[in-house]
């Protein structure tokens with residue numbers, strides 16, 4: 001009767017009910033696994049993550065914007081003969097299972113307009129600076145950065161597959177506005193990367209979980225203490241910087257210069273040492 005009243009066939013209603021039961025069973029399984037691994041706290045975290053992805057206005061704004069940005073990424077690649085667009089799961093890219101979560105699980109290219117807005121907010125005279133992209137993926141940020149007159153541009157990427165693609169992209173890219181040709185992409189774990197002893201712009205497009213971010217900041221802080229120089233950090237997140245900003249905002253060596261929905265800009269000024 002209900003099916004007739006809503007204009008849905010009995011088969012469609014049965015399919016919906018089956019789908020509902022499948023989803024409920026999946027959620028129950030995930031909750032059981034979380035409980036086994038981390039008790040009530042882990043189940044609470046699972047529930048709040050699920051609610052965030054399902055209901056958060058930030059995620060909805062990002063999801064609405066995504067198709068336009070993905071079309072722009074594809075147009076960029078078609079124009080320059082590069083391969084940067086699309087999403088890749090790190091588990092399919094030669095990353096050890098234990099390291100996938102440290103790297104937030106997936107590759108995505110930075111949105112070009114957010115990248116340029118963040119660099120405009122930084123407002124630097126780039127010639128004296130080396131640009132370092134921590135977690136450089138297929139090199140989109142490296143290519144975009146090469147339209148600025150940086151002294152050098154370096155990408156650090158721990159997936160050998162993505163790193164190879166970045167190298168190919170660097171060879172292919174000839175931007176109309178290109179100002180820097182000293183680009184290189186290194187295959188390494190950011191945790192083991194020694195920052196160059198130069199003035200730096202360190203770029204992060206949501207590459208790490210909080211512990212990895214803390215460890216990378218620690219290393220940058222040590223480097224700044226042992227050799228005083230200008231170091232700036234640009235953190236971007238295409239949904240909202242709030243997802244990971246506490247690690248940065250609360251860091252005693254970081255001075256916030258600019259904060260927008262999708263990027264943060266800091267100066268690294270070590271307090272002691």
Ligand SMILES: C[S@@+](CC[C@H](N)C(=O)[O-])C[C@H]1O[C@@H](n2cnc3c(N)ncnc32)[C@H](O)[C@@H]1O
Pocket residue numbers: 090102103104106107108109110133134135136137138139140141156157158159162188189190191204205206207208212
């Ligand atoms: C969201 S993608 C950003 C790609 C690129 N920076 C861009 O803006 O287009 C993050 C990248 O960080 C890489 N990554 C995550 N953890 C890493 C680590 N510990 N060392 C090096 N690369 C890492 C991932 O493999 C992924 O390619």
